[in-house]
Amino acid sequence: MCSVCGCGDHAHDHHHHDHDHAHDHAHEHAHAPGLTPTRMVQVERDIMAENQRHADANRRFFAAQGLFVLNLVSSPGSGKTTLLVKTVEALKAALPVAVIEGDQQTGLDAERIKATGVAAHQINTGKGCHLDAHGIGHALEHLPALQGGVLFIENVGNLVCPAGFDLGEAHKVVVLSTTEGEDKPLKYPDMFHAADLMVINKADLLPYVDFSVETAVANAQRVNPRIKVLTLSARTGEGMSAWLGWISGGAAQAKALAD
Amino acid sequence: MHEMALCEGLVSALEEQARAQSFARVHAVFLEIGALATIEPEAMSFNFPIVARGTLAEGAALHIAHVDGHAWCMACSAKVAVRQHGDGCPDCGSYQLQVLDGQQMRISQLEVS
Numbered sequence: 001m002c003s004v005c006g007c008g009d010h011a012h013d014h015h016h017h018d019h020d021h022a023h024d025h026a027h028e029h030a031h032a033p034g035l036t037p038t039r040m041v042q043v044e045r046d047i048m049a050e051n052q053r054h055a056d057a058n059r060r061f062f063a064a065q066g067l068f069v070l071n072l073v074s075s076p077g078s079g080k081t082t083l084l085v086k087t088v089e090a091l092k093a094a095l096p097v098a099v100i101e102g103d104q105q106t107g108l109d110a111e112r113i114k115a116t117g118v119a120a121h122q123i124n125t126g127k128g129c130h131l132d133a134h135g136i137g138h139a140l141e142h143l144p145a146l147q148g149g150v151l152f153i154e155n156v157g158n159l160v161c162p163a164g165f166d167l168g169e170a171h172k173v174v175v176l177s178t179t180e181g182e183d184k185p186l187k188y189p190d191m192f193h194a195a196d197l198m199v200i201n202k203a204d205l206l207p208y209v210d211f212s213v214e215t216a217v218a219n220a221q222r223v224n225p226r227i228k229v230l231t232l233s234a235r236t237g238e239g240m241s242a243w244l245g246w247i248s249g250g251a252a253q254a255k256a257l258a259d
Numbered sequence: 260m261h262e263m264a265l266c267e268g269l270v271s272a273l274e275e276q277a278r279a280q281s282f283a284r285v286h287a288v289f290l291e292i293g294a295l296a297t298i299e300p301e302a303m304s305f306n307f308p309i310v311a312r313g314t315l316a317e318g319a320a321l322h323i324a325h326v327d328g329h330a331w332c333m334a335c336s337a338k339v340a341v342r343q344h345g346d347g348c349p350d351c352g353s354y355q356l357q358v359l360d361g362q363q364m365r366i367s368q369l370e371v372s
Contacts, residue, residue, distance in 0.1 A: 036372040041280050043272075047290070047298075047364040050268050129261050161261035164297030189344030190297045193358070222354040223345040225333075 051165055054133035058168025061140070066148045066258030068251040071169035073191060075184070076157030078177040079201045081109045083234040084152055088118040090244050095251055096149030100139045102131040102156045109154060119143050130161035133168055148255040150247060159188035170250060171196040178202045178209050182216035189223040197228045199243065204233040262302035265364070266310035272366060273316050282371035285316040289368045293361035294328040294342055328361020 046052065062069050072080050081101075088097050098119040101109040110122035121142040123135050136153065143151075153169060155162040163172075174195035176184055179202055185192040192198065198220050200213055213231055220227050230246065232239030273285050288307075292300050300323045307321045328341045334353035341361065347354050 036284070038286050038370050038372040039282075041276070041282070041369050041371055043276055043366045043369055045272055045276070045366045047265055047269050047272065047366065050271055128264065130264070132264070160297075164261065164265075186345050190295075193295075193344045194297075222347075225355050225357070 048164070048166075051133050054137055055166040055168040058133055058137055058140075061137075062151070062168060062170075062254075064258060065146060066255040067146050067151055068149070068247070068254040069151045069153065069167075069169045070247070070250075071153045071155055071162075071167050071172045072175060073155045073159070073162045073172055073195065074157060074175035074177075075159050075180060078157070078175045078180065079234055080154050080157070080175050081112055083175065083199070083201055083232075084154060085112055085116055086234045086237070086240065087152070087244065087247070088113060089116050090240070091150060091247065092116065092118055094248075096144070096146045098143045098146055098149070098151050100131075100136060100143070100151065100153045102154060104128070104156060125156055129156060129158050130165050131155050131167060132165050136167045148251070148258070150251050159184065159191045163188075163190040163194045170254065173197045173199060175199045175201050176216060176220075178205050178211040178213075180211075182211050182213075183219060185216065185219040185223050192220050192227065193224045195224070195227060197230065197246070200229065200231040201234055203231050203238055204236045262299060262306045263310065265298060265303065266306045269307070269366070270310055270314050270316055273369070274314070276366075276369065277315055277371075280371070282369075283315065284372050285319045285369055286372065287320040287322060287370035288316065288366060289322045289324065289370075291324050291326050291363060291365045291367050293326045293363040295344060295358060295361040296364045297362075298364050300325070324367070326361060326363065329359045330356035331359055332356055 091097050099113045101122045107122040110120040113120035121139045172195040330341045332339045332348040333355040334351050
């Protein structure tokens with residue numbers, strides 16, 4: 001019996017054998033009547049290739065527009081939306097800015113952004129746990145032209161799934177608030193490894209919570225030695241100037257590359 | 260939940276391959292999943308038969324080969340094996356590691372007819 005296609009008996013499990021050698025052959029020999037001969041084909045294709053195709057297209061579009069795009073990720077409740085509201089209020093006079101909001105349900109976050117006068121589009125993922133690059137491409141159709149500006153994507157509050165989905169952004173920014181554990185980077189390493197910047201939010205609460213910034217930073221650097229860190233409070237404004245400066249620097253660079 | 264989305268991506272990749280390599284049915288799918296990939300192989304195995312129902316891969320077996328991850332240890336100036344993010348260098352304990360591979364989620368081969 002052929003061990004590859006299992007001809008002669010399709011009812012049993014014929015997949016115990018090792019596949020460490022190539023099987024790019026069709027079976028020429030006779031098969032039992034009624035059974036379809038099978039063949040092995042080599043593929044070498046990434047499961048994420050479809051998302052990557054859309055992400056690459058988004059990235060090309062962003063580069064052509066000189067648009068600086070940030071993908072904000074965190075647990076629910078870290079203060080991403082408050083941080084974004086304060087950020088777009090500070091930047092909107094100087095730069096074209098817009099926000100794509102991702103949540104399982106409701107348009108509440110987009111409404112908070114729109115209240116500042118900045119364009120926002122809400123994506124509801126329904127049962128989905130992350131935004132994907134295809135959805136971002138379509139969300140762009142609902143936003144005004146943003147040449148030389150900044151687009152913020154607020155991902156679904158989830159420290160697991162969004163780590164694996166490239167949206168075409170320049171950077172993933174992970175927001176960790178002082179009301180969460182400083183061990184989050186060790187518990188959710190994929191996300192902290194995927195991020196280029198960690199924003200420690202709710203710094204105004206540091207006197208009241210058992211959160212060591214030093215330990216949180218050490219934990220984040222343990223999973224990602226390259227990660228940059230900014231500590232701020234979106235509520236009081238403490239530390240916001242460094243964050244705004246980092247964004248403006250990135251936006252200037254993206255614009256210069258497109259010009 | 261996102262393994263469901265990955266399984267949907269996998270099935271659409273199979274449909275694309277079916278057109279490119281002229282086959283109608285997929286009997287087995289062989290995946291290579293790196294130790295540092297953002298995927299849970301067990302959840303993938305659970306979701307695949309559900310997502311594959313009614314497609315060219317209905318009833319197909321899913322075989323997952325686990326592939327080690329590697330990183331460059333800046334302290335040792337050497338390539339070392341890593342099992343997960345946050346683990347130090349197995350030789351010197353340093354966390355100054357630059358991931359080289361082990362993040363892949365690839366379809367390596369298919370048994371088709």
